[in-house]
Amino acid sequence: MSDDLIIGNKRFKSRFILGSGKFSLEMTEKVIRNGGVEIATLAVRRVNKGGRENILDYMPEGITLLPNTSGARNAEEALTIARLARELGCGDMIKIEIVRDTRYLLPDNEETIKAIGLLADDGFTALPYMMPDLTAARKMEKAGAAAIMPLAAPIGSNRGLLTKDFISMIIGETDLPVIVDAGIGRPSQACEAMEMGCAAVMANTAVATASDVGAMASAFRMAIEAGRTAYLAGLGRVLSGRGEASSPLTGFLGE
Amino acid sequence: MILNGEERKINFRISVSDLLKQENYDFRRTAVLVNGTVIPRAGYDSASVSDEDTVEIVGFVGGG
Numbered sequence: 001m002s003d004d005l006i007i008g009n010k011r012f013k014s015r016f017i018l019g020s021g022k023f024s025l026e027m028t029e030k031v032i033r034n035g036g037v038e039i040a041t042l043a044v045r046r047v048n049k050g051g052r053e054n055i056l057d058y059m060p061e062g063i064t065l066l067p068n069t070s071g072a073r074n075a076e077e078a079l080t081i082a083r084l085a086r087e088l089g090c091g092d093m094i095k096i097e098i099v100r101d102t103r104y105l106l107p108d109n110e111e112t113i114k115a116i117g118l119l120a121d122d123g124f125t126a127l128p129y130m131m132p133d134l135t136a137a138r139k140m141e142k143a144g145a146a147a148i149m150p151l152a153a154p155i156g157s158n159r160g161l162l163t164k165d166f167i168s169m170i171i172g173e174t175d176l177p178v179i180v181d182a183g184i185g186r187p188s189q190a191c192e193a194m195e196m197g198c199a200a201v202m203a204n205t206a207v208a209t210a211s212d213v214g215a216m217a218s219a220f221r222m223a224i225e226a227g228r229t230a231y232l233a234g235l236g237r238v239l240s241g242r243g244e245a246s247s248p249l250t251g252f253l254g255e
Numbered sequence: 256m257i258l259n260g261e262e263r264k265i266n267f268r269i270s271v272s273d274l275l276k277q278e279n280y281d282f283r284r285t286a287v288l289v290n291g292t293v294i295p296r297a298g299y300d301s302a303s304v305s306d307e308d309t310v311e312i313v314g315f316v317g318g319g
Contacts, residue, residue: 019319028317043318046259046311047285054284055315068318083293084313087286155319182319204319 003232005200007177008093008125008146010064014038015194016224017066017179018217019204020055027213028058035217041066041095041202044081044088065090066127068097074108075115082119094119095149095181096128105155109136113143120144129181132166134173141174148176149202152193153183156205160189164196171197187216187223194227195235257309265306272299274310284314 004011018037020028032040040063042055059065067085072078075098082094096119098111112128113136119126125146130136132150140148150167153159160183161167171178177199184190190201201224210216256263258278269277271287271294287294288311294302304310 019317021317021319023317025317041319042315044286044313045316047280047314047316054281055317056284065315067315070318080288080291080293084286084288085315087293087296088284088313088315090315202319 003228005177007127010093010125012038012064014221015200015228016190016221017041017181017200017202018207019202020059021204022208023213025053025055025058028055029060030214031207031217032060032063034214034221035207036221037063037217039064039066041068041204042085042090043068043070044084045071064093066093066095068095068129069115070097070099072096072098072115073100073111074098075111075118078111078115079118079122082124083122086124092123093125093127093146096126107131107151109133112136113139116140116143116145127179132163132170134166134169137170137174137176141176145176147179147199148174149179149181151182152180152189153185155182157183158185158206158209159183160185161192164192167193167198168196187219190220191223191227191230194224195230197231200224256304256306259310259312265304268303268305270300271302271304274304275299275312278312280312286313287311288313 005015014036016035016037017039019041067090069078069081072081078098096115098108099105100108107129109131116126127147128140128145129149137148153162179200180193180198181202184203185206193201207216256265
């Protein structure tokens with residue numbers, strides 16, 4: 001049976017979304033290959049003139065690009081960045097990222113909800129990065145989001161699933177794929193997110209700051225696959241206050 | 256003109272296409288914003304800029 005990740009009208013086999021920041025360009029292809037990655041995020045920035053190296057030259061063929069709107073402080077700026085990304089030839093999937101807070105880099109849910117409407121009207125498939133709040137997630141779903149991307153912890157912090165319970169609420173109460181974005185620091189945390197029922201995990205810093213980035217990309221791929229398989233298998237129940245033997249309590253030798 | 260945040264002096268109105276060529280940008284890898292409006296690639300020849308304009312030339316970089 002196929003178990004594809006469906007975002008908008010696209011299907012993916014991989015549930016590991018890679019952020020492409022902080023890597024040397026030469027490592028990009030290896031990380032994508034080792035991670036079995038099919039979707040990679042990018043940012044839009046001013047470029048210097050001349051024939052400088054471009055990250056697109058290092059992206060393997062067939063990869064789906066997911067530009068973000070980082071740098072946007074409100075919905076209108078997010079729309080402008082999304083339109084620039086579209087001119088750069090990335091397709092219509094956009095990760096909406098609207099951040100005004102400069103210390104914790106937390107997303108502005110209110111502006112993000114507004115941006116989803118603007119982008120959806122302009123033909124984009126919008127994936128909002130958000131502060132895990134069920135009310136906001138419901139509004140994002142209604143506004144036309146194609147997935148919900150709640151943060152686990154502040155961007156780049158590697159602190160893990162600090163918002164676990166709140167992400168669980170969104171998984172339980174919305175019909176959209178929930179993709180944990182930001183803060184995942186270890187493969188075990190990515191695995192746990194997948195066991196909870198997240199549709200995918202996005203990571204960047206956790207891989208980019210590892211001593212061996214290629215090996216860490218492989219570790220994330222395996223952890224995400226393990227977590228997904230466990231979720232589909234249905235986790236075993238938890239007992240409290242007592243134990244339960246795994247073998248029959250009869251037929252002991254010498255009885 | 257303000258080009259990517261830096262002041263420039265240009266004496267004549269020129270097309271976006273010519274500006275990109277003059278500044279040695281790779282057309283395939285760049286997108287252009289003039290006074291806050293995105294210029295579609297198909298409009299690079301017809302859209303023009305003057306000394307009064309604010310121009311941003313952007314491309315993809317690594318990001319999460």
